[in-house]
Amino acid sequence: xxxxxAGRLWQASGWIDGRAPGxxxxxxxxxxxxxVNAYALRDGAxxxxxxxxxxxxxxxxxxxxxxxxxxxxxxxxLNTRREQDGMANLPAMLRAFAITEAPYVGVLxxxxxxxxxxxxxxxxxxxxxxxxxxxxxxxxLRVLLRLLATNWFFEHTTGTLFTSDSFGWITDDxxxxxxxxxxxxFDWLRGIDPAPILADLDAVMDRPVLRICPGQGRVIExxxxxxxxxxxxxxxxxxxxxxxxxxxxMPAWIKETT
Numbered sequence: 117x118x119x120x121x122a123g124r125l126w127q128a129s130g131w132i133d134g135r136a137p138g139x140x141x142x143x144x145x146x147x148x149x150x151x152v153n154a155y156a157l158r159d160g161a162x163x164x165x166x167x168x169x170x171x172x173x174x175x176x177x178x179x180x181x182x183x184x185x186x187x188x189x190x191x192x193x194l195n196t197r198r199e200q201d202g203m204a205n206l207p208a209m210l211r212a213f214a215i216t217e218a219p220y221v222g223v224l225x226x227x228x229x230x231x232x233x234x235x236x237x238x239x240x241x242x243x244x245x246x247x248x249x250x251x252x253x254x255x256x257l258r259v260l261l262r263l264l265a266t267n268w269f270f271e272h273t274t275g276t277l278f279t280s281d282s283f284g285w286i287t288d289d290x291x292x293x294x295x296x297x298x299x300x301x302f303d304w305l306r307g308i309d310p311a312p313i314l315a316d317l318d319a320v321m322d323r324p325v326l327r328i329c330p331g332q333g334r335v336i337e338x339x340x341x342x343x344x345x346x347x348x349x350x351x352x353x354x355x356x357x358x359x360x361x362x363x364x365x366m367p368a369w370i371k372e373t374t
Contacts, residue, residue, distance in 0.1 A: 128180025130173020
């Protein structure tokens, strides 16, 4: 567990070995251990979690975030993505932390995938709608650099940007090649015109971001480090866009099904 801002922002993590075989969303020979993160924000008696981590890391997530709950009476939970590292511990976290609200962005209510009953309220948020957590102000962002139903969140008071599966190339051992990192997950960037993606990224990063809290990887702390990470990601997107599109052949079983 890491208390990023005393009394305000916490991170809890498990690790996966990027060198292990069969992790299809990481490039081959990824250097070292990669954090898979869950975060918590609080102001006074109000608390909100962002993402849940993987089930294999549940003990670490529970123990890491538990200190942030002390004295809170209103507890909510947000997810950046409808993927396993972002929501697989959702039922466990709702029960263990006595969470009563799970706001969501878009049309897919994550609780409908969990079997958790109606004791938890699920208000729907619009993109850019401000969610107040005490004096904190969390703004959902719908970015172009994404797969499926992904949202970033910007918390205005602390200057914290939660970036889901982006900005995750810094492990606990070394920094991976960000071009390889994004190519494993965002292979659709190959051969595209990168201008709209870069303009959208620039617009997001034009905010007063003081830290980046990715769903995977290490927290990027400080305005200078944020600017450097932004420039690094821009360069990686540009390099990947200059490559020819990957050739894809429909597998036989899909042809047969079709």
